[in-house]
Amino acid sequence: MTRSSHRARPTAVGADPVAALQAALAAEHMTIYGYGVAGARLRDDTQGRARTLWEAHRAKRDRLAELIAAHGAEPVAAAAAYRLPVRATSASTASLLAAALEDRLAAAYLGLAGADDPRLRTFGAQSMQEATMRAVRWRGGPPRSAFPGLGGNALSPLPE
Amino acid sequence: MPRTGLSGRSPGRGTQLTRRVLIGAATAAALAGCSRKRPEQLPPRPDLAVLLAAIANEERLIALYESARTRHPELGRHLDPLLAHHRAHLTVLRRHYVPGTNGGPAPSGPTASPAGGPTPAVPRGRRRTVTALRSAESHAAAARTADLTKVSAGMAQLFASIGACEAGHAAWLTRLA
Numbered sequence: 001m002t003r004s005s006h007r008a009r010p011t012a013v014g015a016d017p018v019a020a021l022q023a024a025l026a027a028e029h030m031t032i033y034g035y036g037v038a039g040a041r042l043r044d045d046t047q048g049r050a051r052t053l054w055e056a057h058r059a060k061r062d063r064l065a066e067l068i069a070a071h072g073a074e075p076v077a078a079a080a081a082y083r084l085p086v087r088a089t090s091a092s093t094a095s096l097l098a099a100a101l102e103d104r105l106a107a108a109y110l111g112l113a114g115a116d117d118p119r120l121r122t123f124g125a126q127s128m129q130e131a132t133m134r135a136v137r138w139r140g141g142p143p144r145s146a147f148p149g150l151g152g153n154a155l156s157p158l159p160e
Numbered sequence: 161m162p163r164t165g166l167s168g169r170s171p172g173r174g175t176q177l178t179r180r181v182l183i184g185a186a187t188a189a190a191l192a193g194c195s196r197k198r199p200e201q202l203p204p205r206p207d208l209a210v211l212l213a214a215i216a217n218e219e220r221l222i223a224l225y226e227s228a229r230t231r232h233p234e235l236g237r238h239l240d241p242l243l244a245h246h247r248a249h250l251t252v253l254r255r256h257y258v259p260g261t262n263g264g265p266a267p268s269g270p271t272a273s274p275a276g277g278p279t280p281a282v283p284r285g286r287r288r289t290v291t292a293l294r295s296a297e298s299h300a301a302a303a304r305t306a307d308l309t310k311v312s313a314g315m316a317q318l319f320a321s322i323g324a325c326e327a328g329h330a331a332w333l334t335r336l337a
Contacts, residue, residue, distance in 0.1 A: 106324055113320035118309035125305050125320035129327035136331040142241050143328035146248035150321040 017120055018073045020111030024127070025064040027108030029078035032057045034101040037084060041094035050098065053134060060127070067120075099138035106131040107149040207315060210307045211257060214319065217300055218250040220280065224296055227282045228289050235286060238336055239293075242329050249322050256315070287337055294333035301326040 035054040042050050065075035085104065086097040109131065112124025132148045225243040229236050282289045304323030308316045 110317055110320065113308065114313040114317040116313065121308050121316055121320075122305060125308050125316075125323055128320050128324040129301060129305070132324040132328035133331040136328045137335075140335075142332040143245065143325050146245035146325055147252075147318075147321045148324040148328065150317070 017112075017115045017117060018068060018071045020115055020120070020124070021064055021068045021071070022073070022076045023111050024105075024108050024124070025061060025068065026076050027105050028057055028061040028064060029076070030082045030084075031101045031105050032061060033078065033082050034084050034097060038088050038094040038097045038101075041088045042091055046091065046095065049137075050094075053098075095138045095140075099135045102131040102135035102138065103144065103148065106135070110149040113149075207311050210310050211253060211315070214304065214307065214322070215250065215253045215257065217303060218246055218253060221296055221300060222246050222250065224280045224282065224293065227280050228293060231282050231284075232286050232289055235289070242293075242332070245325055245329070249325070252318065253322075256318070290333050290337040294330050294337065297326045297330040297333060301330065 032054060035050055035057060039047055039050040039054065068075040084097060085100040086093055088094040088097045106128045109124045109127040112120050113128060115121050115124065128149055132143055135148075136143060222243065225239055225246065229239055229243070283292055301323045304319040304326065308319055311319065
């Protein structure tokens with residue numbers, strides 16, 4: 001899998017919900033892998049938090065896989081390894097890695113937030129909120145962007 | 161790219177909003193002229209009503225932050241980045257209301273504070289002020305989520321992003337309190 005395949009590739013509006021679910025699942029796979037890497041560098045209570053969140057992401061992964069299967073599709077598999085956005089060489093860089101993973105995860109759920117199914121829409125939006133809140137806690141600072149998960153180009157309606 | 165998220169498959173969505181406003185205004189004018197039916201009885205379209213509620217909510221949050229900064233200047237360096245986010249939300253939401261124009265039936269002008277609105281009261285204590293801001297952020301995030309299912313897909317994604325930012329603010333204010 002290439003690195004780009006884990007980025008949010010959302011967001012054809014009203015697109016096939018399976019594609020949006022798969023994008024979220026692929027990002028959860030990467031996040032689970034990344035928490036494993038970060039956890040090895042964290043200590044004490046932050047390591048405990050990473051462990052708890054690792055389990056939460058595994059539960060989310062399983063939920064997404066169920067939803068994909070319920071649509072009659074094959075859930076995307078995890079890669080053996082991922083190129084991570086931050087090199088975790090210390091406790092502080094491990095926290096930054098976890099924050100960066102959560103930022104990417106928020107973007108990966110954007111497609112679901114635009115799904116036609118209202119339940120998927122709410123699920124996507126809640127997942128974006130959770131990811132942004134976790135990123136804030138890991139980074140120890142406010143959200144980095146006014147529009148988590150969205151790029152600047154998305155913010156202007158196109159002229160006709 | 162995220163551009164497609166909001167606009168790619170429906171390039172006219174933003175302008176549709178404007179058209180709705182214009183059609184609504186034209187219809188209202190026609191009704192006012194031709195019948196006794198009052199224009200305000202026209203039900204607004206869901207997208208528009210929800211967008212206006214989101215704009216009003218951002219204006220209230222901005223006013224609340226400005227009051228908090230005035231009462232507790234020492235909080236300024238913590239609150240300013242959050243206030244800047246809300247101003248960005250308001251700018252983008254207004255852009256979806258009347259894209260690409262300076263005039264028209266925008267809900268209010270380019271100033272941040274709601275025109276003529278009362279200054280929201282903030283508690284005297286610093287800690288209680290931060291708690292009040294956190295509560296307002298949490299409510300705003302929940303409101304954006306509740307409104308998701310009433311709007312178009314592109315607008316839902318914008319609301320989801322703004323709600324995520326506000327949830328992140330609430331998490332950050334929890335640490336500040």
